[in-house]
Amino acid sequence: MKYKAIIWDFGGVITSSPFESFNIFEKQNNLPKDLIRTVNSENSDSNAWAKFESNQISLDEFDKLFLEEVQKKGYNVKGREVVKLLSGSVRPNMVEFLKELKGRYKLGCITNNIRPLEKNLEENSNNNESKNAMLLFDHIIESSKVGIRKPNPEIYKISYRALKVDPEECIYLDDLGINLKPARSLGMTTIKVIDPEETIRTVKELLELDNVN
Incomplete structure (x- = not known):
């Protein structure tokens, strides 16, 4: 593939x-x-x-x-x-992997999120590291902006259409099984993220990359 x-x-x-x-x-x-x-x-x-x-x-x-x-x-x-509990810490290894893939593959993001409504919430949920990571994607879909959320199949369709690819040409990563099912039904190859390093190895295997420079 x-x-x-x-x-x-x-x-x-x-x-x-x-x-x-x-x-x-x-x-x-x-x-x-x-x-x-x-x-x-x-x-x-x-x-x-x-x-x-x-x-x-x-x-x-x-x-x-x-x-x-x-x-x-x-x-x-x-x-x-x-x-106030929503802001997670950025995983450096995942960000580095994004940087390695950028330019070689189209990178999309689908996130169920909330619209920052207060200054303190924005600072908490959209820190600089997260913002910098977001800049690595070619296309981002935020549930708070499009008005639908995963696992609605339509949100996945918006993503692959925006990236101008077929679903069979996509790998989709999520930490929740309920969000993987619609992507898989549409034809995407899906990976459940549990351990970041294992996820990176799995993606490299699918892309047939021994080492991404």
Whole structure:
């Protein structure tokens, strides 16, 4: 297979996963492990998180709606507290790999994200390292800007069409299996990102690269 494009998720792939920050917060506040992730995964097309990532509601509305969802489980966590946990640290090895591939392959990014609504949130979720990493992509799709989010198949179609490639010519990387399924159904080769170094080796094998200079 002659691949022409590699499309990446951002959080959990280029940066560390926000789930790690969620778990630390939960432990510090005597909350059940994976409470935040569980709330965000229930009614995943219509819950507060889905609406916020699709830019359908404001930060104030998310703050209230998320709290209501958590309270149904007997706990109190405001949406604003969750937003502050979203900024992961950039993985240097993944960024270096992006730099090595740039110019040889088309590089796309599909990210479910939120629109910065306050200065402190922007500083927290869009630090300089993340911004610099974003500059390496040829095309970026942000759920908060297009109004749809993964795993909606349409968001993947927007990406490969913008890159002017067929889905069969794409490798797609994500840390969530639910986001890989639509890409695979469309014909993309998919990789679940667990360990960054292993991911890099797998991509190199698919591209038949012994060493990328």
